[in-house]
């Protein structure tokens with residue numbers, strides 16, 4: 443490539459970046475793209491719908507990405523960055539590796555948006571829209587999402603490992619963790635209701651089936667017939683990537699999850715503990731008996747979680763897996779050096 447062209451391209455992208463960085467102070471609001479990309483929400487909804495016809499579980503997998511993105515330096519798509527020679531990102535984090543999935547669905551949404559409004563819609567906003575759509579399309583509540591986020595310029599595996607909770611966590615630990623994000627006990631229980639859809643691995647429950655808290659015995663909170671079922675799914679020598687349903691209706695977003703907890707049929711320890719502990723149990727009872735209350739509390743929690751922001755500078759990534767400056771380097775690399 444001619445240097446003059448390289449310089450021009452660099453300057454152009456530098457200016458573009460300045461422009462996006464300047465948008466940092468912008469408040470999140472509904473309809474952020476109503477002028478700049480009026481069909482943005484329709485485009486994302488369509489991609490999620492298509493993904494679900496290929497594989498129903500992708501709704502759950504996509505929805506989970508909002509939690510794992512927003513808890514780590516705010517909702518900034520840091521989760522979506524692939525590793526580079528200089529950076530180990532969040533995807534290899536303890537809670538994410540061999541577990542998070544459906545990143546390709548967000549890639550598809552990004553590609554569809556770049557085709558209609560290039561450089562306009564952030565990956566961080568795509569995560570938020572996609573999570574809402576996944577809930578709606580599995581029978582859950584609908585809500586208006588606030589938009590206008592920027593994408594992070596970096597990611598670190600440690601930031602994920604320092605925050606994301608283990609499936610072994612108990613309710614008092616989770617209450618403390620969520621309170622650090624200004625999320626209440628009610629928010630914690632409602633947001634855990636996301637486990638109304640999707641699956642988890644044997645890996646996540648081996649300890650509670652065979653050695654709860656190092657006792658060498660199973661978690662006594664597991665209902666005996668359900669435990670037999672889990673023992674069969676996850677015998678001691680199982681391939682720990684084998685998965686089981688997180689509740690009895692894993693493709694429908696409903697309050698079955700809370701009914702399951704009340705009968706000792708929670709899949710994860712972090713689920714069942716919400717019924718065991720006195721601070722969280724009243725909300726489990728409330729949501730089990732009244733799906734509307736659950737839906738309202740869930741929406742409130744998702745909006746609060748979606749408001750988490752790091753305040754760091756950002757950009758509108760062209761590709762959700764790569765920061766733009768690196769994309770430029772890749773473009774400018776002379777072919778003979780590759």
Ligand code: HEM
Pocket residue numbers: 499502503504505506508509540541542543607608609610611616633634636637639640641642643644645646688710712
């Ligand atoms: C309260 C603390 C939480 C803990 C400890 C936790 C932990 C987990 C674990 C261990 C799994 C199974 C992963 C595997 O075995 O590979 C899982 C799955 C899932 N989590 Fe959570 N989670 C929590 C909260 C949330 C929240 C707040 C959301 C979203 C709002 C969420 C959404 C999901 C979904 C949808 C799945 C199923 C994903 C799939 O089928 O691919 N979780 N979670």
Ligand SMILES: *[C@@H]1O[C@H](CO)[C@@H](O)[C@H](O)[C@H]1NC(C)=O
Pocket residue numbers: 611612613614615
């Ligand atoms: C809950 O978990 C924390 C952290 O693992 C632990 O320190 C605490 O003792 C546990 N609380 C109860 C009541 O089991």
Ligand SMILES: *[C@@H]1O[C@H](CO)[C@@H](O)[C@H](O)[C@H]1NC(C)=O
Pocket residue numbers: 622623624750
């Ligand atoms: C929680 O709320 C307090 C008081 O409004 C605020 O100062 C703090 O930044 C909030 N924390 C987070 C993580 O949003």
Ligand SMILES: *[C@@H]1O[C@H](CO)[C@@H](O)[C@H](O)[C@H]1NC(C)=O
Pocket residue numbers: 653655656657658
């Ligand atoms: C159970 O856990 C304890 C404490 O983590 C450990 O010392 C013990 O070896 C484990 N037992 C089995 C059978 O894995």
Ligand SMILES: *[C@@H]1O[C@H](CO)[C@@H](O)[C@H](O)[C@H]1NC(C)=O
Pocket residue numbers: 540645681682683
């Ligand atoms: C699960 O599968 C991945 C990828 O195929 C593999 O690297 C990993 O070791 C497996 N994990 C367990 C716990 O078996």
